[in-house]
Amino acid sequence: MKALALLAVFAASVSFSIADAETVNMYVQRMPQHWQNQFGDILSDATKYWEAKAPGLKFSTVSHAEQADFVVEWASQYGEGKLGYYSTDTVNQYGKPKLTISLGYFKDKKWNLVSSEYALEITKHELGHAIGLPHSTDPNDIMYPTIENYESWQQSRQDGHLTATHTLKDPPTKKASSVDWQTKSQQYQKMSSNKIDSLDSKIAKAQGLASSEYSNLGSKAEMEKAQTAFWWAKKYLSMAEKKHEEAGSHVIQANYQESFKKFKSSFDYAKKTEQKIAEITKHHKKAYEMEYGKNSTRAN
Incomplete structure (x- = not known):
């Protein structure tokens, strides 16, 4: 520039x-x-x-x-x-x-x-x-x-x-040094835990959608995108769980500033997982409509 x-x-x-x-x-x-x-x-x-x-x-x-x-x-x-x-x-x-x-x-x-x-x-x-x-x-x-x-x-x-x-x-x-890191860490620990727990059933459903098979070429292209999104969803979820575990070790040592950073990172990775799951649903829906038509009443 x-x-x-x-x-x-x-x-x-x-x-x-x-x-x-x-x-x-x-x-x-x-x-x-x-x-x-x-x-x-x-x-x-x-x-x-x-x-x-x-x-x-x-x-x-x-x-x-x-x-x-x-x-x-x-x-x-x-x-x-x-x-x-x-x-x-x-x-x-x-x-x-x-x-x-x-x-x-x-x-x-x-x-x-x-x-x-x-x-x-x-x-x-x-x-x-x-x-x-x-x-x-x-x-x-x-x-x-x-x-x-x-x-x-x-x-x-x-x-x-x-x-x-x-x-x-x-x-x-x-003021930067007066942050209550323990409280902030606890808040993100709860947010991260709740988010990760809510993803168990969602990731299982997403896997089922991503493994769907269609004969239409356009549908196949959409399913390739869904499978790529699923790979990223699994990757992000794994990172969310890893960061959550790392945060726990800092809590044990009462290093709350570091645990806050790790819990927040875990929460952010969990949100990215949700975003990828939403992409999978979108690609699957588009593939389904290409295969059967938008007005089809067949169950997903």
Whole structure:
């Protein structure tokens, strides 16, 4: 990215400086009118946040995607399992890296808008990735990965955890060391356990769907996708169980900060397992409809 000739990262307890920073050019997809009252200022506020943190850094919008360093787009629901993500992959309709912010999510078959506060935090976080920042290990830092998951973020707010507002040149305040790691660890231990337990029957059903056989070529292609998704579901579930077990060993040693990280990682892997199971169901349904027709009443 021409705007950042040199980027030295100092997030959380490490220092941060940008040398020879010029302008980061963004091509911004127009936000739907019905969202603008609630979310219309979040990109502007997020760019101002980073410009204040890194003197010399400027963000600018351009009229054409080919002029941009990356593209910003808005989505109505989860993309890639997250409410926001930045990808350097240029295999897309723009031919550019893409920063996507999802402003809503489905829960219990109902679509919900995220809060404007969360949308701003996730936009700040993803812009951080866009200018080269990795994730931070400090839970009070804007680049801490919890911000990518709305449930985790809501839980952290309820726990009294606040996203850091310290400048990049200043060290974090002492609040970072006052986190009640034991309580947070216990909360994620419960969340992880419940999520993993709920997956036992789901993974068995998914295996049955993924092993279905059809003669239609399109159906076979969909089932190959389902089988790939099942492989990932098993992989993610195995990782969820492994991280949960590792967390337990840290609990025994009363190392609650590490156990929190492991339990959270376990919970996140379990959520990825759920996402892959949902993909299996989708591919199987499509394969079934290709084989028998959309109006078929035959049981799955």
